[in-house]
Amino acid sequence: MKITKDLYQGSLALLTDFYQLTMAYAYWKAGKGEEEAVFNLFFRKHPFQGGFTVAAGLEYVVDYCRNFHFEKKDIEYLAGMKAPDGSPQFEKGFLDYLENLRFSCDIDAVEEGTVVFPNAPILRVKGPLIQCQLLETPLLNILNFQTLIATKAARITLAAKGEPVLEFGLRRAQGIDGALAASRAAYIGGCTSTSNVMAGKLFGIPVSGTHAHSWIMSFESELEAFEAYADAFPDQCVFLVDTYDTLQGIKNAIKVGEILRSKGKEMVGIRIDSGDLAYFSNQAREMLDGAGFPNAKIVASNDLDEYIIASLKSQEASINVWGVGTKLVTAFDQPALGAVYKLSAIRTEEGEWQPKIKVSQQTLKINIPGIHNVRRYYSQGKAVADMIFLEDQEVNPRGTVIIDPLDPTRRKRIMPAFYQGEDLLKPIFKDGKVIYSCPPIEKIRQRTKDQLGSFDKTHKRLVNPHIYPVGLEENLHHLRMDLVLKAKKFEDENE
Numbered sequence: 001m002k003i004t005k006d007l008y009q010g011s012l013a014l015l016t017d018f019y020q021l022t023m024a025y026a027y028w029k030a031g032k033g034e035e036e037a038v039f040n041l042f043f044r045k046h047p048f049q050g051g052f053t054v055a056a057g058l059e060y061v062v063d064y065c066r067n068f069h070f071e072k073k074d075i076e077y078l079a080g081m082k083a084p085d086g087s088p089q090f091e092k093g094f095l096d097y098l099e100n101l102r103f104s105c106d107i108d109a110v111e112e113g114t115v116v117f118p119n120a121p122i123l124r125v126k127g128p129l130i131q132c133q134l135l136e137t138p139l140l141n142i143l144n145f146q147t148l149i150a151t152k153a154a155r156i157t158l159a160a161k162g163e164p165v166l167e168f169g170l171r172r173a174q175g176i177d178g179a180l181a182a183s184r185a186a187y188i189g190g191c192t193s194t195s196n197v198m199a200g201k202l203f204g205i206p207v208s209g210t211h212a213h214s215w216i217m218s219f220e221s222e223l224e225a226f227e228a229y230a231d232a233f234p235d236q237c238v239f240l241v242d243t244y245d246t247l248q249g250i251k252n253a254i255k256v257g258e259i260l261r262s263k264g265k266e267m268v269g270i271r272i273d274s275g276d277l278a279y280f281s282n283q284a285r286e287m288l289d290g291a292g293f294p295n296a297k298i299v300a301s302n303d304l305d306e307y308i309i310a311s312l313k314s315q316e317a318s319i320n321v322w323g324v325g326t327k328l329v330t331a332f333d334q335p336a337l338g339a340v341y342k343l344s345a346i347r348t349e350e351g352e353w354q355p356k357i358k359v360s361q362q363t364l365k366i367n368i369p370g371i372h373n374v375r376r377y378y379s380q381g382k383a384v385a386d387m388i389f390l391e392d393q394e395v396n397p398r399g400t401v402i403i404d405p406l407d408p409t410r411r412k413r414i415m416p417a418f419y420q421g422e423d424l425l426k427p428i429f430k431d432g433k434v435i436y437s438c439p440p441i442e443k444i445r446q447r448t449k450d451q452l453g454s455f456d457k458t459h460k461r462l463v464n465p466h467i468y469p470v471g472l473e474e475n476l477h478h479l480r481m482d483l484v485l486k487a488k489k490f491e492d493e494n495e
């Protein structure tokens, strides 16, 4: 798949914030552009007040970075930019530098479909400062959105308890790419299909759908409309029954179902798109069963989300398939995931990696210094804790303690010998070359399912979920505390 080429025909290097380019210029002027740094991409809070997040978007990142270069047209645009005094914004030497720039970073990242938690990196970039900086905005743009939507879809599909969820969002999505990326992420999160035909073509997602009220309204009567639809699609009839009178609509669907059956065909089901979905679905079930259609499915749609689905389940509604659009693809109750991208180490002139810290009044905002990875420990297939650790230091095999980065009094003992460990950040790029092969979307979707299955249900409930333990390995905790104290001492001495 070539997302950037298909959609945007060429370079996406200018899809960044202006300040990344001005910083890049200033790094270049200061002779610092080739200094190496490490940046981590992570979020601080689960979206939707939930207890888990599903990572998505890595394939876009791979495509973006693989194609990262400035084309002539990009350079021409930058050459035409003016500073406030009317002089060129960027010197020619810098523009030549950009034109010759070739992507050369290492990237490590969690695979799509991985369940992830606050503060632990989901992607790490190691490379020349200028490249790291230019990548900040596009990486956040891609991963924030797709991770948000994959998480929303996972919540919705969990609420549907294994019943199919059809994604209907295109008409309400945030523009064209918002719709495409949302359809992809929704499928990764667990939806069964999309109504978005282009997403089907680009990403290999199953496409499905029913029909609209306009189809019914274009005929003299609802019955005629159902009959005509049955003529065109004898094997794919899901009749929308609520255009005029829902109970009458169900009766008409049954009539046409009988006609189909007399021709050796079966109607697939009905769709209800308004009114009390619990009441009408139960009425429909009774009527369909009574008429000899116990296998006819009942599809429901109309501003659904995980909360309404859970409520309809608790009301024992007879709904088998859920059509969900607006609230899924717009992440209705939380429009953005707040992932950030922070520098955590710089390579000195002597070639040593120096961990970096940014001290903040809020513990929440003090970053995690150094070059780390995240190890997930499993016990009998169940995830028990995630440990953020310094990659160049051995974790004591006899046992260690992980410490909550926000509250050092919250600790958990880890005995690696009793657990299986998996390092979540996998090598994706080495020296600018891709060394990871993106799995087919079906595999990613399956990974989401398997990953969610490995977490206790208490972390997945919609309201007040139980917090999954994520902590810093002891050595990393001590390094962080030492650096914070040093920085504070320096501040005090200079006050």
Ligand SMILES: Nc1ncnc2c1ncn2[C@@H]1O[C@H](COP(=O)(O)OP(=O)(O)OP(=O)(O)O)[C@@H](O)[C@H]1O
Pocket: 273, 274, 275, 276, 277, 278, 279, 301, 302, 303, 304, 308, 311, 312, 315
């Ligand atoms: N039994 C139910 N329990 C909880 N929520 C429901 C139930 N039935 C429907 N809903 C939800 O209530 C909301 C009803 O919205 P609204 O009043 O706009 O729909 P409507 O008037 O029935 O249909 P429309 O205006 O689309 O023709 C929708 O979000 C729907 O999913």
Ligand SMILES: O=P(O)(O)OC[C@H]1O[C@H](OP(=O)(O)OP(=O)(O)O)[C@H](O)[C@@H]1O
Pocket: 168, 169, 171, 172, 213, 273, 301, 302, 303, 304, 323, 324, 325, 326, 327
């Ligand atoms: O409600 P959503 O979760 O976004 O699902 C998609 C909706 O889009 C369609 O109708 P549309 O909203 O265009 O018109 P209608 O509801 O007025 O029929 C469809 O019938 C669903 O109701």
Ligand SMILES: O=C(O)c1cccnc1
Pocket: 168, 169, 195, 208, 209, 210, 211, 212, 301, 323, 325
């Ligand atoms: O196929 C459907 O039923 C459908 C598609 C888009 C939006 N609402 C419904």
